[in-house]
Amino acid sequence: MFIRQGTLPIRDVIDVAFDGPGAVLAVDRLLTTTGGSVSIEEGAGRAELLDHVQERLTRETDPATSAALTNLLMHNSSDFRARWRDQVCANLAAWMSVAAELRLLDGDNASSIERMMTYEQNRGDHDEPLVGLLLRAGSQCSDDRVLQLCATALGDGAGDRGLGVGADSLISRMYVWSSPALFYSHRARSPRLPAIQPAVEPRARRRNQSPAAAAWRQRLATLQASHDLAADWTLLDAWLTALDSQHELLGDCWLVRESAFIVPAAMLPQREVAAISAGATPTTVLAWIRQARDNSADAAWWQAQLSSAADDLSRRTCLLGLLIYGRAIVFSVCAAEIDRMLAALKPGSVISMIEAVRRQQSSLSIRQLDLHSHLRNKRYAPAALTALVLHDLCFETSRAELAKVVALHLEDLISLAPALGHRVLEIACSDQSGTIPIKTFRGTRSAFGANMLSGRIKVKKMSRTEAQTILTEPEQWPTDIVRIAAEMASAGLSDLPPLAQVAEADGWFIR
Numbered sequence: 001m002f003i004r005q006g007t008l009p010i011r012d013v014i015d016v017a018f019d020g021p022g023a024v025l026a027v028d029r030l031l032t033t034t035g036g037s038v039s040i041e042e043g044a045g046r047a048e049l050l051d052h053v054q055e056r057l058t059r060e061t062d063p064a065t066s067a068a069l070t071n072l073l074m075h076n077s078s079d080f081r082a083r084w085r086d087q088v089c090a091n092l093a094a095w096m097s098v099a100a101e102l103r104l105l106d107g108d109n110a111s112s113i114e115r116m117m118t119y120e121q122n123r124g125d126h127d128e129p130l131v132g133l134l135l136r137a138g139s140q141c142s143d144d145r146v147l148q149l150c151a152t153a154l155g156d157g158a159g160d161r162g163l164g165v166g167a168d169s170l171i172s173r174m175y176v177w178s179s180p181a182l183f184y185s186h187r188a189r190s191p192r193l194p195a196i197q198p199a200v201e202p203r204a205r206r207r208n209q210s211p212a213a214a215a216w217r218q219r220l221a222t223l224q225a226s227h228d229l230a231a232d233w234t235l236l237d238a239w240l241t242a243l244d245s246q247h248e249l250l251g252d253c254w255l256v257r258e259s260a261f262i263v264p265a266a267m268l269p270q271r272e273v274a275a276i277s278a279g280a281t282p283t284t285v286l287a288w289i290r291q292a293r294d295n296s297a298d299a300a301w302w303q304a305q306l307s308s309a310a311d312d313l314s315r316r317t318c319l320l321g322l323l324i325y326g327r328a329i330v331f332s333v334c335a336a337e338i339d340r341m342l343a344a345l346k347p348g349s350v351i352s353m354i355e356a357v358r359r360q361q362s363s364l365s366i367r368q369l370d371l372h373s374h375l376r377n378k379r380y381a382p383a384a385l386t387a388l389v390l391h392d393l394c395f396e397t398s399r400a401e402l403a404k405v406v407a408l409h410l411e412d413l414i415s416l417a418p419a420l421g422h423r424v425l426e427i428a429c430s431d432q433s434g435t436i437p438i439k440t441f442r443g444t445r446s447a448f449g450a451n452m453l454s455g456r457i458k459v460k461k462m463s464r465t466e467a468q469t470i471l472t473e474p475e476q477w478p479t480d481i482v483r484i485a486a487e488m489a490s491a492g493l494s495d496l497p498p499l500a501q502v503a504e505a506d507g508w509f510i511r
Contacts, residue, residue, distance in 0.1 A: 011048040018052055023068040024474040028482045037075050046076055046085045046126055058088045062477035064445045082507045087134045092119050093127045100133040106140055113143050120149050123345045126418055126446060129158040135175060138167030144212030155253030157352030161419060170216060177223050178250055183242065183262040219249045236267040243282035252279055257317045258356045261324060262304040265293060276317040277310065285317070294320035299333035302326060306337045315341050316349060323357050323393060328371050339383040347417040354389055360393065369394045369473035375401035384409030385416065391427050403430045411440045414447055421447030435460045441481050448478035464489050
């Protein structure tokens with residue numbers, strides 16, 4: 001219909017169709033009669049659409065809308081990679097995510113490094129960490145500042161976000177060889193090491209590498225050697241060598257603390273000084289874990305530990321020890337302190353805590369909690385986040401009670417950690433007491449991709465007013481909810497002629 005029309009009329013139509021919520025509705029496949037992606041032919045508005053999208057990206061800050069605009073640009077340009085390299089985006093996270101897919105994050109030049117540093121230092125709690133982007137991009141970046149940022153993020157638990165490895169690199173080896181999974185493998189009957197082995201560096205890279213990069217490679221080589229399958233893993237020395245090497249690479253961090261909890265209980269030191277404050281050594285952490293295990297039912301001891309944990313790392317370590325070893329009476333007595341400490345954690349730390357406990361359960365079969373009587377008799381009333389963290393640690397009867405708490409606070413929990421959104425819904429839906437209000441899903445688009453909700457949950461019937469609100473701000477809602485809203489809004493309109501037919505009949509465009 002638009003072929004051979006002038007540029008200005010076509011641009012006007014493009015602006016009307018794709019401005020505001022139009023870009024998101026297009027990505028949700030609601031602007032085509034076939035329900036497919038929007039793809040405009042050359043000479044029929046494609047150039048005008050690309051201009052519209054690229055201009056809008058320079059000022060659009062909303063993540064969902066930026067992603068939708070990027071999708072339109074990708075599906076309508078044959079030179080997308082070249083366009084994206086020079087694209088200016090108001091939302092740096094949007095640019096970085098796509099650049100990772102296009103493998104545009106491999107430069108060691110000053111401008112590239114500065115962009116990476118700016119991103120990591122200013123990213124939001126729910127944005128992908130820089131190390132994840134560089135891994136996806138298969139980046140060979142060897143700048144010392146970037147490597148330090150990657151090590152810090154990995155040490156803080158960034159690997160629990162499901163990072164993907166795009167190619168063998170210094171960063172990918174750092175990610176694979178620092179993982180707690182290696183420590184679990186040493187407790188297995190048939191241990192295995194990662195497929196990524198020390199590789200022979202190209203001569204040019206060895207010659208041109210900076211002293212800082214050489215130092216990182218040396219520390220990584222030491223860590224790789226410490227996981228020798230021929231070592232005697234029935235002795236504490238082998239475990240300490242691996243922990244010390246991990247500590248040398250990453251510093252004192254969450255990953256080292258989690259790995260320490262994997263050491264067999266019989267090997268934990270008894271006479272060493274115990275400490276979990278920031279800067280503690282693996283040996284002092286192991287000594288504290290021994291004390292935590294020995295005091296599993298001592299509520300007074302745990303209260304003292306929770307009260308004295310003065311920094312983020314010691315709080316997280318104390319909470320993990322409590323989740324692994326603590327008995328029901330401890331959770332009841334220390335309820336307020338546990339709720340307070342969990343609420344103070346960053347979303348990424350909450351995810352790492354849950355994943356660490358899940359790994360312990362699946363690999364070491366840790367004890368399950370029986371909180372049923374405490375919960376039913378109101379002797380223990382955990383906050384919503386505490387209920388979420390405890391859910392998988394408990395027996396079925398206790399889980400049913402915790403699911404009720406999670407269901408009452410769905411909106412807050414999903415907003416706190418979108419990456420856990422699907423798990424939160426699963427727990428809430430196990431409580432069969434009712435359906436989920438539509439308002440729960442506002443602001444959760446990043447948590448639920450297309451078809452993740454359809455047919456899996458019970459949602460209260462959507463009103464026409466709610467449907468109109470959702471279609472006005474689709475960037476705030478999951479695709480499945482937007483599609484339900486579109487069906488609701490279009491009900492009874494099937495007898496109206498298509499817009500293209502009206503335009504043709506009324507001569508909207510000059511031939």
